[in-house]
Amino acid sequence: MTQDLETMRDHMLVAVEAAAGLDALDAVRVDALGKQGRITQLLKSLGRMSPDERQSEGPRIHGLREAVAGAIAARKEALEAALLDVRLRSETLDLTLPVDPAPEGRVHPVSQVMDELAEIFADLGFAVASGPEIEDDWHNFTALNIPETHPARAMHDTFYVEGIVARAAGGEPGSPSDGGGSATDAPPRMVLRTHTSPVQIRAMTQGKPPFRVIAPGRVYRSDWDATHTPMFHQVEGLVIDRGITLGHLKWTLETFLKAFFERDDIVLRLRPSYFPFTEPSAEVDVGYSLVDGRRRLGGQEGWMELLGSGMVHPRVIENCGLDPAEWQGFAFGVGVDRLAMLKYGMDDLRPFFEADGRWSRHYGFSALDLPTLSGGLSA
């Protein structure tokens, strides 16, 4: 008997190994373990045995069954793996085929720079203010100490605008109809704001001191050549508090420009200048060095004009209903487009407003290049 079982096992294991496919293997399984299978028969015969016989034969028959069943399972796995392998081999793709690139949108450098400025100035405690672009004469000029016949108006190349629809009375804050301090009943003459400075007036008339704001936005001058466009961007800065001096202005501008250009060697030169709404006034130059014939900010081999600034004129503070004996401070204004050009090396202003995809792919920023102080402004 023992001999028979061993022979049977050997034959069966040979048959298992010899099975070339899953069908053949299943035939071997049926022959051994099917309902009428030889091992099944042997297992059934156990019931007819005496207890002693069963004691000795049982484990052997079960052992046989396990050995054969295990071999079949292993063989099946091997055959299936081989089949899968064959199938996968037939499924090869040319993975060098191109895929559709996801369209990559770009953020305009002016927006990027405005975000950078907001970040830098938030750290200095400046809120972001805004005002209308269609501005009344009073906010754009008169309140800023530029009366009608002032020669400084000639420096402004103002666009005048006319309303086609009669304007609603009142209006919401920040709307052009919010006349602020204009005293006359006649509809005020409207202009496209020539600078962001009227936001100074709006900030001071609408809030309570102290003030610390920046106001970025579009401004307009009737001028169009290689270096001027009729629309461009400025950012205004305003600090009104007790005891603010020209020294604070200097520190703030140095801190801002070093942070913005991400260079410690930024050197500023203040020159006395004239703006009707500041007194004293200073034009600020920034030093550059020449690297391979190109100007690079930092150092002081030469100077380029960058921005205008000064201590807010006492009359402007008065115009906003504040007492200049108590409240004083500084203001500055700088071209955002120009900051972008200097920082990111653009030579020409005009493409800024042409919405040319080639330009924006070259100079634009990825959506995720969010400037932060912790991550770096331009990193």
Add this chain to the structure above:
Amino acid sequence: MKFTLSWLKDHLETDADAATVADALTRGGLEVEEVRDPGAPLRPFRVARVLTAERHPQADKLQVLSVDAGDGPMQVVCGAPNARAGMLGVFGPPGAYVPGSGITLKVAAIRGVESRGMMCSTRELELGEDHDGIIELPADAPVGASYPDYAGLTDPVFDVNVLPNRPDCMGVRGIARDLAAMGLGTLRLFHVEHLVGQGAGPVVATETPACPAFYARTVSGVRNGDAPEWMRRRLAAIGQKPISALVDVTNYVSVDLGRPLHVYDAGKLRGPLMAREAREGEEVAALNGRTYTLPAGATVIADEAGAQDIAGIMGGEATGATPATTDVLIECAYFEREAIARTGQALNLTSDARQRFERGVDPGFLDDGIEHATRLIFDICGGRPSEVTRAGAPPTARATVAYDPALCARLGGLDVHPDRQRVILASLGFTVSDDWTVTAPGWRPDIDGPADLVEEVIRIEGVDRVPPVELPRAPGVAKPTASPAQRVERRLRRAAAARGLDEAITWSFVSGPQADAFGGAAWVVANPISEELRAMRPSLLPGLLAAASRAQKRGEAGSRLFEIGRRYGADAERPTLGLVLAGEAHARGWRNGRATGFDAFDAKSEALALLVAAGAPVDNLQVFADAGPAWHPGRSGTLRLGPKTVLAAFGALHPLTLKAFDLEGEAVAAELYLDAIPARKGTATQRVPYAPTALQPVRRDFAFTVPAGLTADALVRAVKGADKAAIRSARLFDLFERDGVRSMAVEVVLQPPGERSFTEEELKAVSDRVVAAAAKQGATLRG
């Protein structure tokens, strides 16, 4: 404002060179735009002697010269009739650029004879018009010397940007005074010698408050030839064409002392001269050759024949001094600044006189001004000066400021000793009393308060000496510095770019027709740069469509553009996001075959995604087919929150809109009205506790046949509203039309409310309610 270094040194005793002066000017607030060396282009030219002159063997009109320019004889072929042995002239060696003829000299054979350079005429060196012969220099001219050095073409010319608050620096003397205060030298005394007049002065009067003072004097028997060489040279150096001695004197005094004058030919005037308001429609033919119709309120100087001069701006052609003038009338008047500015603006006429009068000339300098001019005219042209007639009187009030020297540190951040402040102010012409009452000189009309004096002190002391002081940090926890609206714009910008849209910044102004297509402009620019940039945009789409059209013309396959900016309404400027999708959405490819374009649903999908990014509630938005005439009437709509609040418009554009922008193919667009998006409520950082549903949701599909005209939204809303407790969401997932019958299939997600599954009865009840709700819309369950 231009002047030369030697001119400056007439008023300023200094050893400073041009670079030092330029640096000081800039530091003091007079920005130097240029310092030009007038001799620079003539640097290679040298004084030379003609050693021999012989006939050219091949040409009658040419001579062969041997020339010595300091390094031995050189052979030069010359065509000038005055070239002869022994004379001295100006030699240009090979390599020199001849500015008057635009050529660079080289060694060349002229009719077979080698010529190594050139003897030059006045015109060739752009020093004058003479081209009849070569320049002849005096016998003592040093051979070999640099010609520009010898000729004195070494006087550097400064071009200074004088800002409107500094009329005093519209004269060389004022600039010298500033430099002296800065320590660059000593201001020279300026002494005006008054000439005793013979006979009564001319009859003049003023009857307008715009001309408080009108002084005049005649000089008879003058010879109005050329002004002297030194004066002509200085005027030429600053770009003013010398005209005649009388006119040149007025121009010279204007630049030298900032005092404009006018000279009339007294023989051409009829009767007394009067400063008065222009009559309606009155005209003046001005010296620039143009005739001006004067605006109301303009001031003129008139004789009995009419207006002869646009007062303070430009003289008249008819009565101006000419070379034939023998009797001259000198006008020295004081005009109100505003009056001149208004007239100048109205006429759009700029002149040296206007620039000075509207900034404010020194009202204390009328007597000296007219005397100084008379002295110059007398010295140059001779003649007999009359007495001075003085009609009216210039204002005598001077700005007086109660000054506290401590303000310098308090406002300017620079601690300057009061004694030093006193010295600075005095050197600029201010009078400082013991109690610090400061009186401004007449030439400083800009001074009107203590802050102005701080500026003066700091300007002279050096603004670069103000030490930077850290701005103190605001106490407390930092608050967000951007407003909620600004945060929304920032999020949207990044979201749109992340979705593959390129940010554009387009003009705020568009053409009238472009604005009309999108609802019409509420504002137009009265003085636009061009008609294309006239109407303040009522929508961001015109600018973006124009950009897409340009991209198409450049051959770009597709444009995905967005802009965040304002649209300009009658009552407000409204923050807006516009986007345009044009051309190819997907390029042709091996997977999808042909290129595909954008459709209205692409626009809807962008609009919804961006509304989500903006924090708008989008679950309950309704679509209305009322986007406007610029849009495809059947393929566009607005997205509304409730019946009134329009959050966005989207869809395909009207073919005529596309045509107007010269866009080929389809283009779709969307515009988000950011001002309409409700502000998000609550700023609490704490959220409600997380409570996941206990059981999985159950999904049931319903297929309906629907009547024509029933929108997907109406059906889905009806289905969703059938059982608010059980139905969590409903979504249309299939849509087809067969044999004229439209079918829509809706997937309904049911959420068991508690810890217990729905029973079959409950599911049946919900299902029945869904079918009934759909039936109310005319939809029937498909069998």
